[in-house]
Amino acid sequence: MTIRVVISAACVLACATTVLHAQSEPPSITIGVLNDMAGNFSDQSGPGSLAAARMAIDELGGTVLGKPVKAIGGDHQNKPDIAATIARRWYDNEDVQLIVDMPNSGTALAVQEVARTLKKINITSTAGSLALTGKSCAPTSFHWMWDTYSNSYGLVKALSKKKLDSWFFITADYAFGHALEADFRKAIDQMGGKTLGSVKHPVGMQDFSSLILAAQASKARGVVVASGGNDIVNTLKSANEFGLQKAGISFVAPATFLTDVKSMGLDIAQGLVYITGFTWNYDDTSRAFAQKFFNRHNAMPTMGQAGVYSATRHYLRALEAAKTVDTNTVAERMREMPVSDAVIRNGRIREDGRLVHDMYLVEVRRPGEAKDPWDLEKVQETLAGNDVFRPLSESDCPLVKK
Numbered sequence: 001m002t003i004r005v006v007i008s009a010a011c012v013l014a015c016a017t018t019v020l021h022a023q024s025e026p027p028s029i030t031i032g033v034l035n036d037m038a039g040n041f042s043d044q045s046g047p048g049s050l051a052a053a054r055m056a057i058d059e060l061g062g063t064v065l066g067k068p069v070k071a072i073g074g075d076h077q078n079k080p081d082i083a084a085t086i087a088r089r090w091y092d093n094e095d096v097q098l099i100v101d102m103p104n105s106g107t108a109l110a111v112q113e114v115a116r117t118l119k120k121i122n123i124t125s126t127a128g129s130l131a132l133t134g135k136s137c138a139p140t141s142f143h144w145m146w147d148t149y150s151n152s153y154g155l156v157k158a159l160s161k162k163k164l165d166s167w168f169f170i171t172a173d174y175a176f177g178h179a180l181e182a183d184f185r186k187a188i189d190q191m192g193g194k195t196l197g198s199v200k201h202p203v204g205m206q207d208f209s210s211l212i213l214a215a216q217a218s219k220a221r222g223v224v225v226a227s228g229g230n231d232i233v234n235t236l237k238s239a240n241e242f243g244l245q246k247a248g249i250s251f252v253a254p255a256t257f258l259t260d261v262k263s264m265g266l267d268i269a270q271g272l273v274y275i276t277g278f279t280w281n282y283d284d285t286s287r288a289f290a291q292k293f294f295n296r297h298n299a300m301p302t303m304g305q306a307g308v309y310s311a312t313r314h315y316l317r318a319l320e321a322a323k324t325v326d327t328n329t330v331a332e333r334m335r336e337m338p339v340s341d342a343v344i345r346n347g348r349i350r351e352d353g354r355l356v357h358d359m360y361l362v363e364v365r366r367p368g369e370a371k372d373p374w375d376l377e378k379v380q381e382t383l384a385g386n387d388v389f390r391p392l393s394e395s396d397c398p399l400v401k402k
Contacts, residue, residue, distance in 0.1 A: 025325060029069040031057070031312060032096040034086060034111060035126065037075035040204050040229040041103035043259035044302045045126045047073070049101045051297045052309040056316065064319045071312070072096070076107045078203065083107035087114040087122075097121065097325055098315050101308050103228070104203075105129035105176035112141045119327050121334075123315065125307030128228075128255060129179050130390065133354040137397035140331040142353045144344075145277035145307040148176070148183040149390040150359060151254040154275050154383055156187035158361055159222065164250055165191075168220035169198035170211050170235055172227035180226040180254060196220045203231060208238040216244055225253040232256060233263045240268045257302040261364055261376045269376075272364040275388070278306040278343050279360050279377050289342035300374040310343040346385065352397035356385035 033053050035045040053071040062069055074090070076083035083102070090096035091114065099115065099122045102108035108127035115122040116138040124132055125144040128151065132143045167188055171177040177200070185195055196218040199211045212235070215223045223244070225235045232253045239251060253260070256274040280290035280300045293301045293309070301309070318333040319325060339347030339355060347357035362377040370376060392400050 026067070026095045026097070028067050028095070029064055029316075029319065029325065030090075030094065030096045031069070031071045031315070032074060032087075032090045032094075032099040033071055033101050033308060034074045034076055034083060034090075034099050034107075035101040035103050036078050036229075037073065039078055040231065041078065041126065043263065044229060044257040045101055045103045045304045045308075048293075048297045048299065048301065048305040049073075049126070049308040052293060052301060052305045053100065053312045055293060055296060056309045056312040060313065060316050064316050065323065065325070069316065076102075076104070076111075078104045078107060080106045080110035084110040084114050087111045088118070091115070091118045091120045097327075098123065098312075100311050100315075101125055101304065102127050103304060104174075105131075105179065106174055108132060109136055109175065112136060112138060115141055121315070121327055121331060123311040125311050126304030127176060129176055130183065131175075131179065133350075133352040134396045135398075137352050137399055139399060140327055142311070142334065142349060142355065144311045144355050145303055146275070146359070147354075147389070148180040148254070150277075150388045151275045152180065152183040153187045153190075154359065154361065154388045155252060155254055155273070156184065156191050156193070158381075159250070159252065159273065160191045160193070162250075164222040165193045166220045167193060167195050167222045167224055168215045168218040169195070169224045169226050170208070170215060171198055171200045171224075172203055172231055173200040174203060176228065176255075177226045181224070184224050184226065184254065201227075201231070203227075205231065206234060208235050209242070211235070212238045212242050212244065215239075216242065216247075216249070220249070222250045222252060225251060226255075227253075228255040228257075229260070230263075232260050236264055236268055236272075245271075257304065258300060258374070258376060259302050262299075262374065266365060266367045266370065266376065269364045270366045273380070274362060275383070276303050276360050276362055276377070277357065278303045279362055279379060280306075281375060281377065282360065282379060285342050294374075306343040310339065310341050313341055314339050350392060352392065352395050352400050354389060356389050358385055359383040359388045 050073040103126035
């Protein structure tokens with residue numbers, strides 16, 4: 001009789017273990033694309049990022065580990081509290097294993113904190129805050145494409161050759177704009193330049209005339225537009241109306257995306273120089289990827305949208321290699337595996353979560369140079385990732401061994 005009780009207890013334990021294991025392995029893989037679906041950053045991310053994630057899923061056959069894979073979209077409305085609420089609901093209640101994209105650094109940092117708390121994976125591809133791989137870094141969080149350091153230091157170095165040595169800032173008044181200005185100021189100081197002033201504005205502002213006049217009055221030779229999305233577009237349109245470019249004042253927008261240039265048009269954006277993590281017309285491989293994306297979205301991919309594709313693809317490949325959806329195991333595999341696809345060249349993930357890869361110094365084409373409506377950028381130089389991204393020796397990420 002005693003033997004029967006022991007056997008029954010063992011059976012109960014084994015059955016319970018089996019049930020718990022089954023519960024820990026979701027029946028499907030769900031990827032949440034969280035961004036601005038209709039506002040200031042919708043062109044550079046929005047529905048296009050969701051299309052990019054689904055493109056990566058389809059290319060890998062739509063299943064991983066025998067489970068169907070799907071992507072869902074969410075709109076954070078550029079509000080960190082809404083972003084955090086959606087992220088928590090997705091992770092806790094809707095079996096989302098990965099959240100990707102996150103334009104607007106405030107929302108990206110909010111989602112990353114939720115992911116850290118719940119021990120889930122998130123990948124930022126459109127926002128640029130250096131804090132994501134700095135003081136706010138996390139073991140299961142990753143930063144694709146670009147950041148305020150990569151698009152400041154390389155750009156200042158390139159423009160210093162044109163003897164641009166005095167600068168004025170028109171800065172978006174939120175975490176990303178502040179970080180971008182801070183990094184650009186440091187780069188200016190290192191190159192021996194001068195900062196002559198700064199003005200700030202809320203996200204989504206429409207009338208930039210007073211800010212443009214302040215920039216003009218500063219007598220600076222270069223103006224840094226430390227903002228993103230439609231704020232860049234509206235700033236440069238206003239500057240064009242006041243004739244600042246024709247007066248010889250150079251405008252720099254470190255966070256420029258392809259759709260920003262398309263919105264401005266070549267008459268306004270011509271000659272603008274910036275750094276990007278992806279340019280669709282770089283080679284045959286990038287052009288083939290971009291054409292597939294265009295067929296889905298009716299626009300060429302921005303850096304952020306291309307990053308969603310690459311990040312989703314890398315995550316799914318890591319799942320295959322790990323043979324589990326366990327967060328820590330998959331995150332380790334993601335760091336171990338090189339990143340190489342139609343978007344990313346020579347990519348590797350560092351211990352701080354930063355994807356280091358080739359970047360591109362581009363210049364906006366002049367009117368008459370474009371071969372088609374989206375042929376807007378020409379590559380001036382390919383920049384090695386180690387020469388562009390912040391070195392680990394300068395990192396304040398707690399995960400980095402000193």
